[in-house]
Amino acid sequence: MEKYWNPEIECMSREDMKKLQDERLVAQVKHVYENVPYYKKLMDEKGVTPDDIKSTDDLHKLPFLTKSDLRDAYPYGLLAKPLSECVRIQSTSGTTGKRVVAFYTQHDVDLWEECCARAITAVGGTNEDVCQVAYGYGLFTGGPGLNGGSHKVGCLTLPMSSGNTERQIQFMTDLGATILCCTPSYAAYIGETVKEMGLTPDDLKLKAGIFGAEPWTEEMRREIEKSLGIKAYDIYGLTETSGPGVAFECSAQAGMHINEDNFIAEIIDPDTGEVLPEGSKGELVFTSITKEAFPLLRYRTRDICVLTREKCSCGRTLVKMCKPMGRSDDMLIIRGVNVFPSQIETVLIDQGYAPNYLIEVDRVNNTDTLDINVELTEEQFSDTVKDIQIKERELVEAIKTILGINPKVHLVAPKSIARSEGKAVRVIDKRKLHD
Amino acid sequence: MTIKQISIFVENKPGKLSAVTKLLSDNGIDIRALSIADTKDFGILRLIVDKPDETVEILKKAECMVTLTNVLAVCISDKPGGLSKAMETLYAANIQVEYMYAFVTKNTDDAYVILRVGKNDVAADALKENGFRILTGSEVYDM
Structure with missing residues (x-):
């Protein structure tokens, strides 16, 4: 009834x-x-x-x-x-x-x-x-x-x-x-x-x-x-x-x-x-x-x-x-949080990175994952792993502060993120959210 | 006093390391010593070569992320205890070692240690005072 x-x-x-x-x-x-x-x-x-x-x-x-x-x-x-x-x-x-x-x-x-x-x-x-x-x-x-x-x-x-x-x-x-x-x-x-x-x-x-x-x-x-x-x-x-x-x-x-x-x-x-x-x-x-x-x-x-x-x-x-x-x-909903790629871009620029990035969202074991690939710049590159990892951690913290969720940041080689003639592809959402 | 080390950013993806070594090979660059530091996502390939400045130009032209660092090349005897004595000296002088790697050449009983330390001058003085020989750039490049 x-x-x-x-x-x-x-x-x-x-x-x-x-x-x-x-x-x-x-x-x-x-x-x-x-x-x-x-x-x-x-x-x-x-x-x-x-x-x-x-x-x-x-x-x-x-x-x-x-x-x-x-x-x-x-x-x-x-x-x-x-x-x-x-x-x-x-x-x-x-x-x-x-x-x-x-x-x-x-x-x-x-x-x-x-x-x-x-x-x-x-x-x-x-x-x-x-x-x-x-x-x-x-x-x-x-x-x-x-x-x-x-x-x-x-x-x-x-x-x-x-x-x-x-x-x-x-x-x-x-x-x-x-x-x-x-x-x-x-x-x-x-x-x-x-x-x-x-x-x-x-x-x-x-x-x-x-x-x-x-x-x-x-x-x-x-x-x-x-x-x-x-x-x-x-x-x-x-x-x-x-x-x-x-x-x-x-x-x-x-x-x-x-x-x-x-x-x-x-x-x-x-x-x-x-x-x-x-x-x-x-x-x-x-x-x-x-x-x-x-x-x-x-x-x-x-x-x-x-x-x-x-x-x-x-x-x-x-x-x-x-x-x-x-x-x-282009809003993404990740772990219930509204995320705009532009927010991530703002943090990258604030932290001295070039706005060349690729956001990958996936769902593993029913939990959303957020991976951000960022191109390393000359100023950030160092001969010691420690220095680079400190930069990486600072970036993770800054993004976490803005979004409220913890991303994984991957530093990649300059120019390794595909450039586009038209609208750049900034986000790959691998989640199958819609039947 | 110091020699030039080239550090190259190499992503952990198939073919990335090989692309760098091929570039060096194609340009006839002779590698004296190398080490690689690896993390989950990337590695840093550190090289001592015969023509560092030229090599940097070649790598930059190929759009590699590269940086030059001044490091110390120390001669130690190639027998048990040789390295230990050098480390004791640095410890006593309160010098922190960021990383190091070693190489030998064909014709001598010596081994060579590339040292990346916080203060090159202090480290070099301490080593010299304790009887170690610090190699000059041309000595290493032309080995």
């Missing part, structure tokens, strides 16, 4: 949902226009006023927001409420120059937690469950989001944060955790560690897992399901729109339902910006229609995706998005 957290919304007729979205959009555009000078300017430049937006049919008239707008407007430029009404910030993976700080009023936090509560309920979670949250806590939205959702549902919440895997498994067995929330790669790692500790899925009470924040495949899903003896569900979200819970998977395990009462999803052609019909593959764009403090209109996620309104066996009427099938920019 399918359970819903908010059946009225989750199973609402398309007609009623559109009406709700129409009302909320009109009010939201007005709120943003009056309170966010940055977006007002974009609307003015496009010759659009709030009066032009009478329903979701007019959504396409609004200007897009991109990550670079967020950077330009950092930190307060897109804030739509006085700070006195804000209670929280969350931030993206701490990446220099591209940092996103999102603000929340108490109402925003409540709605976000409701979205996560729907996701937990959709995997069978009730107040009888023990929910182990092994996403990172802190600025990252993963931990706080699922933590809040778990509280709302009334699960006994284990706020583990990520890491310390043996302790995770000890709590999991001692306290009988039934739902695990973390990144899919961490889930896979926990699965391996369970086996290494001489335990089997029968020793665990886990029944479901909610895994997101990075791309993963159906193959990985099956592996995790087998190693932990659970059903593994996907969840989608981004700091810009609130965090996890923008969309969540149901018992059908075939695409994620978007919480349409809070977010309007569009698919656009990433080159022209034109809105594409349902079922087309294109870039996913979100408009937050309930957020008060940080209400982004037509935010381009850069995730390539397909939306479908085909009837779902779970009974929900919310539109479904597929797993993101790639990116329309």
